[in-house]
Amino acid sequence: MSNSQQPLSRLIRRARDLPTLPRTVLEITETINNPKSSAQDLAQVIATDQVLTARLLRLVNSSFYAFPRRISSVTNAIVLVGFDAIRHLMLSSSVFDVFHGPHGPAIDGIEQFWDHSLACAVGAKTIGNQMRYDRVEELFVAGLLHDIGKIVEMRFAADAFQDAVDLAQSEQLLIIAAEKRVFGFDHQEAGRMLAQRWNLSEMLASVISWHHEPMGAGPFVKEAAVVHLADILSRALRLGWAGDARIPSVDTAAWAALKLDTAAVEPLMADMARTFQEMKTVMRPNRNGEPS
Amino acid sequence: MPSVGLDAVAPGAVLSAPVADFHGNLLLDAGAELTPRNLRVLKSWGVTMVEVDGPPVTEDPVTPPETAATAAGGSVHPVADAQSRDQNPVMAAIMDAAGKVMNRHTDGHEDP
Numbered sequence: 001m002s003n004s005q006q007p008l009s010r011l012i013r014r015a016r017d018l019p020t021l022p023r024t025v026l027e028i029t030e031t032i033n034n035p036k037s038s039a040q041d042l043a044q045v046i047a048t049d050q051v052l053t054a055r056l057l058r059l060v061n062s063s064f065y066a067f068p069r070r071i072s073s074v075t076n077a078i079v080l081v082g083f084d085a086i087r088h089l090m091l092s093s094s095v096f097d098v099f100h101g102p103h104g105p106a107i108d109g110i111e112q113f114w115d116h117s118l119a120c121a122v123g124a125k126t127i128g129n130q131m132r133y134d135r136v137e138e139l140f141v142a143g144l145l146h147d148i149g150k151i152v153e154m155r156f157a158a159d160a161f162q163d164a165v166d167l168a169q170s171e172q173l174l175i176i177a178a179e180k181r182v183f184g185f186d187h188q189e190a191g192r193m194l195a196q197r198w199n200l201s202e203m204l205a206s207v208i209s210w211h212h213e214p215m216g217a218g219p220f221v222k223e224a225a226v227v228h229l230a231d232i233l234s235r236a237l238r239l240g241w242a243g244d245a246r247i248p249s250v251d252t253a254a255w256a257a258l259k260l261d262t263a264a265v266e267p268l269m270a271d272m273a274r275t276f277q278e279m280k281t282v283m284r285p286n287r288n289g290e291p292s
Numbered sequence: 293m294p295s296v297g298l299d300a301v302a303p304g305a306v307l308s309a310p311v312a313d314f315h316g317n318l319l320l321d322a323g324a325e326l327t328p329r330n331l332r333v334l335k336s337w338g339v340t341m342v343e344v345d346g347p348p349v350t351e352d353p354v355t356p357p358e359t360a361a362t363a364a365g366g367s368v369h370p371v372a373d374a375q376s377r378d379q380n381p382v383m384a385a386i387m388d389a390a391g392k393v394m395n396r397h398t399d400g401h402e403d404p
Contacts, residue, residue, distance in 0.1 A: 169318070232386060233386065233390075236386050236387060236389075236390035237390050237393060237394065238390075238394065245318050247387075249380055249383055250380065250382045250383055250386065252380065252382070255382050262381065262382060262385035265382075265385045265386055265389045266385075266388070266389035266392060266393065268389075269386075269389045269390060269393050270389075270393050270396075273393050
């Protein structure tokens with residue numbers, strides 16, 4: 001193991017080096033936050049980014065929404081899915097590009113790591129549907145971003161992160177336990193730092209910070225519990241790689257908070273696994289920034 | 293030792309090489325004994341070939357998996373904490389469902 005203990009404070013000092021969100025995403029957020037904005041206004045902003053435009057149209061035409069007819073204009077897409085959904089979808093489709101481009105972390109398994117995040121996002125949305133949660137797109141984004149702290153570690157402390165992965169493998173640990181031993185903190189704390197840097201919503205910051213101990217998420221226990229469960233289901237289905245080869249145990253209090261029946265688990269996981277395969281082709285970032 | 297089909301391995305055989313799933317995640321390490329329960333677990337995770345030493349292989353197929361939950365209660369460490377599975381019915385349901393969903397995929401009935 002390298003001598004690479006990375007206090008969180010050192011990572012925080014480097015926070016100014018953390019990437020910012022793409023300008024288009026910020027403009028989209030500003031447009032949505034303006035009560036006078038129309039769907040046409042928002043469409044004009046989105047249309048300035050060909051990659052986002054293509055991704056949005058692929059998404060609204062996928063089974064994620066299952067609209068009965070093909071959507072071919074950005075304005076129609078906005079009207080159909082709504083402003084909030086657009087904001088979350090644009091955010092989620094951009095975040096991993098920030099880290100996935102030529103300047104992203106060069107670490108073995110990054111593609112599998114992306115798959116795990118996407119599987120967790122799909123799982124969170126699927127669980128939300130089962131619970132009749134009314135803002136499932138937010139759950140999708142929360143699932144996608146839950147492990148963003150690992151990306152921070154990969155980018156700014158790649159050797160130490162690899163040490164944590166190696167330690168997790170050699171001692172059969174969860175990656176979060178290995179991180180604590182190698183870094184002195186874990187990806188939840190690193191993720192919280194990035195959430196603050198990006199001014200992510202309180203709900204997203206809470207889920208990122210508490211998805212391993214969801215009952216600590218205060219007003220967002222339900223959302224953290226959804227992502228906690230989605231993380232476990234993703235690992236049980238072997239969809240992607242989260243940095244270790246273990247499956248954390250479900251928190252019984254979190255399970256109770258979700259009010260789900262164990263009989264719902266198998267159809268839910270089957271639905272999740274099917275949707276993951278389609279979303280993988282729709283959402284997956286690529287290194288040259290072109291639509292896939 | 294060359295790889296042999298999992299269905300032809302007799303209980304009691306010892307792995308001469310680690311077994312991983314299709315993502316490369318370790319399921320059982322070299323030196324592990326292939327108990328009937330471990331054989332069922334490997335099958336439920338889609339493993340078809342293993343390297344073994346010890347007792348010779350058998351021509352008889354291994355008993356088909358019961359459920360992933362009962363199978364996963366064995367000593368396959370990387371899957372889920374055995375204690376949590378045994379004590380937590382939700383984890384048992386999750387592992388059972390995961391085994392069934394992945395088995396359907398392996399059998400070609402549906403894409404996971």
